Amino acid sequence: MASRLNASYVSIFQRFCDVLAIYFSLYIVFKTNHLPIDNQTLLAFLSIVSIFQLIGGVTDFYRSWRGIGLRNELISCVKNISLTIFIFYTINIFFTHIELLVFIECFVLLIFFLGGFRVSIRLISSLFFKTFDRAKDVIVIGDCERAKKLYHDLGLSKWTGYNPVGIFSFKADYNDSEFSGNVSTVVEKIKLSGIRKIYIVINKNNINQVEALLEVLADTTCSTVIIPDLFNYNLLYSRIEDINGSPVIPLIDTRIYGINNFVKRVEDICFASVVLVIISPILMVIAIAIKLNSKGPVFFKQIRYGLNGKPILVYKFRTMSVMENGPEVKQAVKNDPRVTSVGRILRKTSLDELPQFFNVILGNMSVVGPRPHAVAHNEEYRKLITGYMLRHKVKPGITGLAQVKGWRGETDTLDKMEKRIECDLEYIRTWNLLLDAKIIFLTILHGFINKAAY
Structure with a gap:
């Protein structure tokens, strides 16, 4: 509880310093450009502060950076600043005229x-210690x-006040030169x-050895920290929580809940609404071409698994002369005779997925998330791949990390599906707003034309 309270104080201090940094930055910029410091300036300041603090909360920017390298912290800082300025500049286009x-x-x-x-x-921390x-x-x-x-990471973070002096084995007959001794020599x-x-x-x-060791350590004044080695398991966003004084460790969970869920929903609605307005003429042309x-x-309604594995209807432009949606679904392959001439173009350019922005507005899909598979494929692969159904801990998406990394199209081998x-x-394990923005950007950049799509 005390460490959590200390972390809270540090977070508050960081946020306060960030507000000062934003204030000084805007003050210098407005002064050097001879811009008036008035109510509009105050509004700009409050807007940037609010956006930056919100993004910082969603991306865990204000978590404890103890034990994490300076490079990673600075990279996270630049990413948050970039997204803040981008959002504020987008707002500026509609409401103000700042260059x-x-x-x-x-x-x-x-x-x-x-x-x-x-x-x-x-x-300062390093100098203090x-x-x-x-x-x-x-x-x-x-x-x-x-x-x-852990021993290696502690050695890289001596500025935090930790100085690792040895690593000890539980085995009496250890034969690894990295170890300083075994547990019998710890006291x-x-x-x-x-x-x-x-x-x-x-x-x-x-x-059993840990229990015995803790009894021995109780006769010392040494602080003791237990770290469960659970990382061989397929964990999703594991962390430590507190329920009325009882520490609990969720092993399979998602970041997208509470405020994060609200932020992602706002992201989905705003992005999907803008896209639908822009592409409405394209949707009309495609519909006529299909007819x-x-x-x-024009549309093909597919049954897919959504959030928590519940069935949803997913909309696509029809690209085949047949409409399979039963217990057995054959994936499209190269030169598939079922695919129409218009459908081939739509699938190659991913334009057949555009109606799924309506799914996003309805709330059963997200712009970014694991792509929804046919129910038949879900039932097949959940028996073959451990943790397959964990992908349904979040809403399915129009695009996803797998797609921008090249794992789209036909999955004709188990290895490809894995x-x-x-x-x-x-994606579920590391989700944040910046990751969504990156995936959307990469999809726009080179996600429309894909040789793997048939």
Whole structure:
């Protein structure tokens, strides 16, 4: 609870410093460009602050960066600034007339101030620990790769006040040169070296040894941290939560809930609405072409699994002369005779997927997410691929990480489907607003024409 409270104070301090950084950036930009500082300036300031803070909350920008490299923190900082300026510039087009150069200057200054603040914090922290000798000597106990990685990561983050001095094995006959000793020598090491903290990586093979070790450590003043080695499992957004004082670890969950769910829904509605307005003439032309090309309806309504595996109706332009939607569905293959001439163009350019923006407006699909598969394919592959159904922890999408990574089109081998599912689960595990923006951008850039689409 105390560490969570400390993290909260740090987050508040970071947010306050970010507000100051935005203020100074805008002040300098407006002064150097001789722009009036009036109510419009105040509105711009409040808008950028609100957008940046909202994006920061959604992308976990204000989480604890302890133990995370400066490079990754600065990259995250630049991404958040870029998205903030892009959104504000888009709003500016409709409501104000501030020149693009002003936004570029603001972008550069924000990177300077926000990035400089974070570099300064790390330098001050490092100087503090060196000057006042407050660095904690820590050791790691565990035999798995997770323990070795933890020891390595602690060594890269000495600015946080942790100084790793050894890694110990639970095995009496260990033969790895990386280890400093086995668990029987830990207490002696604590007494001789003044160890302040111990990280114990626990798994199903050493539970009894951990229990015995904790009894021994109770006779010391050393802080002890338990790390469950659960990373061999197919986890989705695992984290530690608190239920009335009881620590719980969700192993299979998603980031898209609460405020994140609201933000993603707003993203979907805004993007889909704009797209539908823009492409409405194209939809009309495609509908006429389908009608003139072959007999049958313009739209094909497919039964697919949606959020939490519940059946939904997904809309597509009809591209085949037959309409399979039963217990057995054959995927389209190269030169498939069922595909019409117009349908071949639509499938090759992905234009047959455009009606799914109506699904997004209805709320049973998202712009970005795992692509919905035929029910027959779901039932087939859920028996062959462990964790297959976890892709339905979020709404299906019009485009997804698997598609921009090249895993679209026919999945004629199990390996291809496994690669697609890996991408889907990676998306669910790492989702944030910036990832959605990246996938949308890559889809627009080179996602319309694909040789794998038949």
